[in-house]
Amino acid sequence: MADAQHPPEVDRAAASRRAVAARRERAALKRDVATRVISPQELLRRALAEPTSPAGAMRVPEFLTAIPAIGEGKRDRILADLNISPVKRLGGLGARQRVALQRFLDERWPEPTPREGRSRLIVLAGPTAVGKGTVAAEIKAHHPEILLSVSATTRAPRPGEVEGEHYFFVSDAEFDRLVAEGELLEHATVHNRHRYGTPRAPIDAALAAGRTVLLEIDLQGARQVRAAEPSATLVFLLPPSWDELVQRLVGRGTEDDEERARRLRTAKKELAAQGEFDFHVVNDDVARAAAEIAALVR
């Protein structure tokens, strides 16, 4: 490979940069397993689907010790039991070894089974400032298989908000048209101010393609989705404590005193409605809460 344009030191530098990047990606994946952002089974699925990916390049011992509750002693016993050499990479496992490893993981860490009759349409609601937006963004970043629905709204964009990514920013007249033509799955006026609604078409298309769809909407919207799609999976995000909820609202610093007091009164009503939801998830840690939600319909 070495020639005038590619002297050996340049090749070596590039290779070492690639190795550092790959190590970093593997470390990130191990953190995802260690923090339960993804299950060990999910990492193995990714490795087998793409053997040359960072997941595929991970050595089996490295993978095993990323799993909570597996130390080095246990790791070595598991490798011996499964008859897998410590130099094996996940992407290079033979058929019999794959099955053995998958079975072992399923026995020790059973993945949550989908709740009977619940669809892949997930609605995430919860009181103001509990972290719905933060958790939804985490799901979008770590679970690309899940489509995060983009709502239409009549409120003005905030600095940094991107049309079509955070919201579709529409006029009142356009919102009226969307409602009149039945293009919204649900819609509501939120915090007595602006209108928000969920475009129906992208959701129908994603569900038809077998994808999971996440809606981050308010309680009124959640109730409408329940009425329109009774099999939807309704998830209520809870704060670790009321004081923590107040802290988060204050800490975010996006509302004045009067608006904060109003939102907290609404929050009390919303918390009282949590019994209408199929699942309750505590947002103590963003990554953990996101992983729990993503696992609900896997």
Ligand SMILES: Nc1nc2c(ncn2[C@@H]2O[C@H](COP(=O)(O)OP(=O)(O)O)[C@@H](O)[C@H]2O)c(=O)[nH]1
């Ligand atoms: N019903 C309904 N509520 C939505 C929709 N999109 C966003 N919301 C809710 O609108 C509220 C206000 O959202 P936003 O304007 O981003 O402000 P913030 O979340 O208060 O900072 C949140 O409670 C969202 O859950 C939607 O399509 N339908």
Ligand SMILES: Nc1ncnc2c1ncn2[C@@H]1O[C@H](COP(=O)(O)OP(=O)(O)O)[C@@H](O)[C@H]1O
């Ligand atoms: N698990 C968490 N721990 C600590 N702070 C959090 C957590 N989740 C969210 N927050 C913070 O709480 C505030 C409200 O979160 P946000 O996502 O805006 O709430 P919502 O969309 O429910 O109104 C933000 O400042 C956010 O950074």
